[in-house]
Amino acid sequence: EPEVTQTPSHQVTQMGQEVILRCVPISNHLYFYWYRQILGQKVEFLVSFYNNEISEKSEIFDDQFSVERPDGSNFTLKIRSTKLEDSAMYFCASSEAWRRGWPFSPLHFGNGTRLTVT
Amino acid sequence: QKEVEQNSGPLSVPEGAIASLNCTYSDRVSQSFFWYRQYSGKSPELIMSIYSNGDKEDGRFTAQLNKASQYVSLLIRDSQPSDSATYLCAVKPRYNNNDMRFGAGTRLTVKP
Numbered sequence: 001e002p003e004v005t006q007t008p009s010h011q012v013t014q015m016g017q018e019v020i021l022r023c024v025p026i027s028n029h030l031y032f033y034w035y036r037q038i039l040g041q042k043v044e045f046l047v048s049f050y051n052n053e054i055s056e057k058s059e060i061f062d063d064q065f066s067v068e069r070p071d072g073s074n075f076t077l078k079i080r081s082t083k084l085e086d087s088a089m090y091f092c093a094s095s096e097a098w099r100r101g102w103p104f105s106p107l108h109f110g111n112g113t114r115l116t117v118t
Numbered sequence: 119q120k121e122v123e124q125n126s127g128p129l130s131v132p133e134g135a136i137a138s139l140n141c142t143y144s145d146r147v148s149q150s151f152f153w154y155r156q157y158s159g160k161s162p163e164l165i166m167s168i169y170s171n172g173d174k175e176d177g178r179f180t181a182q183l184n185k186a187s188q189y190v191s192l193l194i195r196d197s198q199p200s201d202s203a204t205y206l207c208a209v210k211p212r213y214n215n216n217d218m219r220f221g222a223g224t225r226l227t228v229k230p
Contacts, residue, residue, distance in 0.1 A: 033217065042222040043162060043206060056217050091161055104150035104210040107218055109161040 002026040004110035006092050012116045013082055021077045021113045023092030032075045033093040033107060034067065036060070043091070049075065082117045089114050121145060122209050124221035132229050137194040139224050141207030144188070150210040151183055153192045155203045156223065162206055166192070197228040 005024045013019050025032050034046040048055040049067055064080045075094075079086055093107040123142050131137045139153075150169055154162035168174045168181040168190065180193040190209075194201055204223040211219050 035220075043156075043220040045217050045219060048217045104218070106152050106164045106167050107208075108164070112161050 002028075004092055004094055004108055006090075006110035006113050008113060009111065010114045010116070012118065015084060015117055016081050019079050019082055019115065021079075021090050021092075021115070023075045023077075023110055024073050025075055025092065025094030026108055027073070029094035029096055029108070031055070031095045031105075032067075032069070033095075034077045035091045035093060035109075036088040037091065037112075038088045046077075079115075082115075084117050087115055087117045120221075121211055121219045122207055122221035124205075124207050124224050126222055127225040128227055129224055130227045130229060131197050133197060133199060135197050135228075137197045137201065137226055137228070139192040139194075139205050139207075139226065141190045141192075141209075141221055142188055143190070143207075143209045143211075145209070145211040146185075146188060148185075148188075148209045148211055151181070151190045152208040152218070153179075153181060153190075154206040154208060154220075156206055157203045162208075162220075165205075194226075197226075199228045199230050202226060202228050 007022045032049040035043050037043045045058045047057040047061045066078045068076050089112045091112045092110045095107050096105040121144050152167045153165045155165050156162045166176055166181045168183045171183050171185055174181045178195045182191045204225045206223045207221040208218045
């Protein structure tokens with residue numbers, strides 16, 4: 001069964017450093033997402049991406065975050081200057097195309113990247 | 119008001135019992151509803167989706183949706199210790215946006 005893959009599984013970085021989290025969505029999916037989950041807390045929406053642009057972003061997704069689809073397969077999340085509070089599990093997800101009036105396709109999640117900022 | 123609300127639990131049931139998990143949502147025009155299971159340290163895994171009022175059954179799982187009450191539930195019959203996990207309710211909150219919002223999850227423990 002096709003799956004979303006994320007690398008690395010664990011990233012340790014120092015405060016103020018830049019990190020790039022990588023994801024390969026399911027090949028025929030057109031919507032891509034990043035969520036994060038701070039330890040013991042809920043899964044929080046960061047950003048959605050469609051047709052090579054951000055579709056929606058949450059208040060968490062401030063100027064230190066950016067997303068990119070540099071080629072036909074990868075989808076990346078960059079955090080420019082990491083803070084201690086950025087420590088979390090970051091999940092990439094993808095879904096099939098959605099059309100107004102049709103049921104929303106479920107999200108398929110990767111295994112996550114655990115980011116630890118020291 | 120939170121967009122998606124769940125009792126955090128923990129909910130503990132004996133093996134073989136029915137586990138009942140509940141979720142309410144705030145956006146009345148929500149159209150699509152999902153239940154995910156998340157084992158500790160793992161990613162959310164889709165269990166069921168439901169779009170219409172009523173019940174939807176899949177094996178030991180039954181999702182129930184009541185849009186008038188803005189309520190969705192998940193029943194797990196013949197609960198097994200392997201069902202012990204956190205169950206996340208997810209809702210697509212607005213008609214023309216393509217993101218999904220999660221509740222905080224209910225932690226379920228099935229005791230042998």
